[in-house]
Amino acid sequence: MVVPKRAGARRDNGYFGPGSMAWEIAGHPATLAGMLNGAYIALLFPEVAQSIQDTSVMRVDPLGRGDETMYYVYTAIFGDTEEARRAGKFVQGRHNRVRGHDPVTDTDFTPTRSDLAIVGHGLTWLSLLASYETYVRRLTDDEREKYWQEGLIAAGLLGLEVSTMPATYRDWCEVYRRDFFPRMNYSVASEHAFANMHTASFAPPWARPAIRATVAFVNELTLATFDDTERILLRGTRSKTRLAAARLLGRSFFAVAALAPVRDLVEQYINRGDIHALLSEARAIEREQKQADGALRIVA
Template identity: 25%
Template sequence: MKSNPVARRFEQTFDAEIRSRFFKGLDFAGPAGDPGWFGPGSAVWHVHSHLPTLVLGLVAAAYIEGLDPSISWMGYDHSRLAERVDGVPTGNIDPEGGAVRLAHSISFFIGTAYGSTATAEKLARTVRAMHHTVKGTRPDGVAYDADDPEWLRWNYATVVWGLATAHERYHRRPLRDIDRYYREFVRVGEALGGTDLPTTKAETAECLESYLPRLAVTPIKAFQTGPNLRDSKAKPWEPGSEFMDWAARDMLPRWAQKLALYQPPNPVVLRARRASLWLALNALHEATGPLKEFRQAQKRAAGNKPSPFLSTAPKAPDPVLSREEVEAMA
């Protein structure tokens, strides 16, 4: 157990609320010598070891992802993120559902980064299986399908953009060559079934903007944005809070900020907000240090270099499972 009080409190909270519930069956300590999908010295290990910026990147990714109307309706129809009363979605965020979704995301991006090869493959199979269950029709009659290659490409681009952008802006020691992260992270996207994925920062920015003609702020997205969150029950650092909404929209490309009706404060206030967030995120990381899963992976893969890139794309069709069966896998 870490010695300083902040680290102890963080470790106890993380263990009770996330690790014990969402890290079940994930192996970080063995087998000895297995570097996993990435390994020591990789850009992914460096980026994902800073949990506060990882979380911020996931929140920003979820924000821009939801500018696709189909994804808004996927979440509304299928996700725990949507608040429901007697089973009927209200259009608001369910704080507990948001926390569960974030915890599953943390588990996935820590597990695929630092877990054994078998652990990373298991996580990818589970997410693919969940995607297979997400199909339906929007109120305007347009069908949506989480297995659609165009959706997978958009989803991948939003995630790698969010994680890389949060790292560049708020990490104390950001990578000098951020494209190395983009190149490595493709392994995750391909494991989830993605094809024709962007592999550099410039390609990702171009990919995101190319989707602009099909993006929109749906009523669902509007209910989860800006002034509509002033009475949110979420704590400031949780998804669905007014502050996290600001932090996510402030990271967006300018075209997306216009779509989301984001107006930055005056330059002095903007610099002060960003500096305060930078200090808070890095102070928390310095106080707590990397997760024990990172330290276990270091010991497991000691002396091994990052493994050469091998395709993680599924080699055979996945079995068709019900949502209940998929949830039992997690």
């Protein structure tokens, strides 16, 4: 796994900045688990799962593949405009080389196919929201809409025509349930992808027990972010008691993870500490903005 190093010092606040929903949501550690939410749903598209089975580095290096996703998400949201565009080009370059074919549905796959590009961005963007609302706080309708509108900016970074995306959060929910949800299916390739993750077959034997335990824990927290129908599709049905326990545990776990010393330690291990540098800069910018706003109120 190789992601671009930062080109230099920050030039501006990027596409979102202080006060954005994107900074609030993606800046919380709970959204680290949220990234699996979108990945799980993506594996229910048979052609996506088959492509991973046939060609993706995810089979042999899922952690490295996850680092690539985190590099894009955090750089697009917290980087300056130049770095955000660079991250978008990085993902586009990766996507342009991916091809696949699902023999069951007889469909070709590429991440640049317009319908899959739309749902791919939507799932990635809203997986963060699902985890945040499960483990941090529920947003208002206006906040969700604001977050979706910010997501349309991120879609542009991936080369998507914003006019092809659902215009509002409500539109997205309708399109997702009407056009994409009926196409989802737990295929043989999906089974292989999940088995590879849960058995840790990609890792050396001595590391597998610890990885399996970690994956099992994260899996419980991730499944608690879906609705009942999605969990059935994922073959991860849970009792109400088990879901409530997972959510209670997750809220406590992420509350601790959000404490500055713990949060900083975790961030240092993501993409060689580059993500921590981005997030630290964003927090400093937010503090400066709050101080400036406070000074203005005093003067007024």
